[in-house]
Amino acid sequence: MGKVIVVTSGKGGVGKTTSTAALGAALAQRNEKVVVVDFDVGLRNLDLVMGAERRVVYDLVNVIQGDAKLPQALIRDKRLETLFLLPASQTRDKDNLTPEGVERVINELKNHFDWVICDSPAGIERGATLAMRHADVAVVVTNPEVSSVRDSDRIIGLLDAKTLKAERGERMEKHLLLTRFDAGRAERGDMLKVDDVLEILSIPLLGIIPESTDVLRASNLGSPVTLADARCAPSLAYFEAARRLAGEQLPITIPGEKRGIFGKIFARRAA
Ligand SMILES: Nc1ncnc2c1ncn2[C@@H]1O[C@H](COP(=O)(O)OP(=O)(O)OP(=O)(O)O)[C@@H](O)[C@H]1O
Numbered sequence: 001m002g003k004v005i006v007v008t009s010g011k012g013g014v015g016k017t018t019s020t021a022a023l024g025a026a027l028a029q030r031n032e033k034v035v036v037v038d039f040d041v042g043l044r045n046l047d048l049v050m051g052a053e054r055r056v057v058y059d060l061v062n063v064i065q066g067d068a069k070l071p072q073a074l075i076r077d078k079r080l081e082t083l084f085l086l087p088a089s090q091t092r093d094k095d096n097l098t099p100e101g102v103e104r105v106i107n108e109l110k111n112h113f114d115w116v117i118c119d120s121p122a123g124i125e126r127g128a129t130l131a132m133r134h135a136d137v138a139v140v141v142t143n144p145e146v147s148s149v150r151d152s153d154r155i156i157g158l159l160d161a162k163t164l165k166a167e168r169g170e171r172m173e174k175h176l177l178l179t180r181f182d183a184g185r186a187e188r189g190d191m192l193k194v195d196d197v198l199e200i201l202s203i204p205l206l207g208i209i210p211e212s213t214d215v216l217r218a219s220n221l222g223s224p225v226t227l228a229d230a231r232c233a234p235s236l237a238y239f240e241a242a243r244r245l246a247g248e249q250l251p252i253t254i255p256g257e258k259r260g261i262f263g264k265i266f267a268r269r270a271a
């Protein structure tokens with residue numbers, strides 16, 4: 001049975017779709033079988049970042065409504081054999097996602113893939129709660145600024161209340177992915193420091209992705225950044241985050257700083 005991950009944030013535009021594509025590709029680059037699922041019905045972004053927008057025939061809503069079978073809607077990546085996309089519809093609205101339909105699709109995907117990575121829409125409404133509902137693990141994407149951290153805090157509350165795991169009284173595994181981090185701006189006080197964010201959210205850190213034009217370049221090429229340039233700084237950070245997601249314990253370095261914060265992270269995990 002595969003693991004279901006939700007990539008969520010509350011606030012919009014913080015890097016959920018970028019991170020879904022990068023983590024999905026990074027796991028597939030390790031030969032794991034991965035499907036990335038676009039829950040942002042109405043906007044449809046993940047297909048662009050994955051470079052598959054011209055190959056979309058059927059989407060998540062079609063499968064839920066029984067207009068298409070799951071294999072008809074899945075798009076295999078042209079670069080990586082083990083990476084698949086289940087796209088969202090650009091035209092239909094979120095009301096077409098039914099809880100029963102989502103459950104059926106996720107269960108079917110879990111039987112075929114090692115990782116089912118759900119790209120959540122922004123906000124705390126229906127689309128976001130449906131995307132997180134069946135998750136085993138949550139990746140909370142946060143930018144180092146007050147409004148993003150505040151919204152992530154609300155999402156953490158929802159993850160502990162509105163998911164199947166929470167309703168069963170089980171602990172939802174949550175990880176913080178700090179994206180668009182700029183060490184210089186954090187040092188000048190224009191952005192929150194890593195410690196400040198960790199202090200407020202107090203969930204274990206999965207990784208720190210630096211702000212970089214490499215991300216935009218990859219997105220314009222229709223490629224997850226880890227595939228476009230495996231050696232640039234954001235890719236290295238995403239590869240490490242993927243390894244942590246798969247259970248490896250690796251030290252985390254703050255971009256722009258040499259000092260590792262390994263001890264601190266694991267002290268928190270143990271707490
Ligand atoms: N590390 C980064 N460095 C520079 N730009 C980034 C980085 N991560 C994301 N971006 C840019 O930020 C913008 C928003 O990213 P993305 O679409 O992934 O966010 P999102 O959280 O999925 O947004 P939405 O809430 O609208 O779905 C994009 O233009 C993306 O290229």
Ligand SMILES: [Mg+2]
Binds near residue numbers: 016119120
């Ligand atoms: Mg998005």
